[in-house]
Amino acid sequence: MSDLADLSMTEAADAVRAGEVTSVALLEACWRRMDAVNPLLNATIWTDRAGAMTSAEAADIAVRNKAKLGVLHGVPMMHKDMYYQAGKLSTCGSALRRDWRPTVTATVIERLAAAGAYTFGGLNMAEFAQNPTGHNKTFGDCHNPWNPPYITGGSSSGSGASVAARFNYMALGSDTGGSIRLPASANGVSGIKPTQTRVSRYGVMPLSFTHDNVGPLARTARDCARVMTVIAGHDPRDPTSAREPVPDYEAALTGDIRGLRIGVPANVFFDGADAPVVAAIDAALAVLKTRGATVTRLTLPLMDAVAAYGGIVSRVEAATIHAEWMRTDPQAYGAHISGRMYPGYAIPAPYYVESLSRRGPILKAFAAAVFSQVDVLVTPTIRTCLPTLAETDIDHGPPSTETKFMAVSANTRPFNYLGLPVISVPCGFDPNGCPIGLQIAGRPFAEARVMQVADAYQRDTDYHTQRPPSVPLGLKD
């Protein structure tokens, strides 16, 4: 076997369960790769090598003892540094929590551990999950493995970079306006934002009560499916989590999408799109058509309302959560973080309540108009070629930098207000060698369908298997 760090998460898990490799070997492979490439990428904030080795050795003993093994048995992982683990560091990417250690453990971390996974560190992220680029004043910017001067996307910057650089099999990200899908797209990995309420948020740093989502970034749609089967479902400790049955998402990955009706938006999502991105999406649609899908161009309704209302909700909720620190220690934030929260305090309560009140009726009207015609929507995840860190540095650039900064998440934000499940998978490269993402959205609780489409696409393409040029070969066991 070549470098173990090159395995997908499901390959790694299955190899451990079958006794073909040890968990210790997987962990050491990840460490070697991390030590080689992370100085260039800055994707991690902290590591716990001793604790991880203890977990790896225990996992290997369980295999030797023929114990009952979970579907993620012996797989080392690192997550965005906002998933609480009692007693362990959780910086939330901010100087304000540089040394903070929570007293509770997130439900999703417990569920991953119950399936046999363990963590070996915490990943870089936008400060308090509040930008779409990966800039971070306190811990340093995260760099794209495909072309380091370019953004990783945010806010789950280290999640995307570490998986792409092949020193992490799977990373949890969080998605309030695109923060799973953007780094998935920018780094050439797969990432799913589930339906709002699908996954528990207990023990996860909040940003926007009504828009936050938890989900995986991994190398393949199959990896995402296995993780979703483990982490989805109601949690008594998160009363907002849905009481919806959880299927075996991985079992639904049949590759059969015959008769699937794909919708491609004729408005909004391609406005100002760059030609290489449009070409990559067209090519992806052609692949899906060869598997028996049909493609329809349609105009999406209510997009002005979705944009206006969605922007209000997340801004007000973020401002509310951070009000005390904004009063007492505003300079501890990056300038663009505090600057973007500040207007949230001037938004009238009736605007906020109107925005929440319209969310249900708008979803109903949107679903009736769109999902009566098509089964899924396909768009670019990011509609332009990837910008550089410098081009989107609104702390140091001219005011016009804000336009490029906001454009990054223009295609992801609408789905957070609508609450729909959306996956991003790699579908090409721009002229700078940076990945392009294919975004696939479905009805509420249609995670199985969007992952099935993504998996079908990955059966006929190899973008998800390609290696960033910054990741060295030859780190064999």
Added chain:
Amino acid sequence: MSTFLTDTEAMITTWHGISAPNGTGLRLAAELADTIAAFEKLRGTLVFEDEPASFEAALQATKETAA
């Protein structure tokens, strides 16, 4: 500095005890005028019976039933 921005700053200070942290905050606060314009366009769409709790019901009402 526009009257709109001056009034907005004063309102935030009065209601929240928070001052503008930097120029980015002031610039974006001035752009709240665009938010007002966006809401003006949506006037008349809010229905008397609409309530925030209807979103979870809408997720159920519109969900995928057979993948």
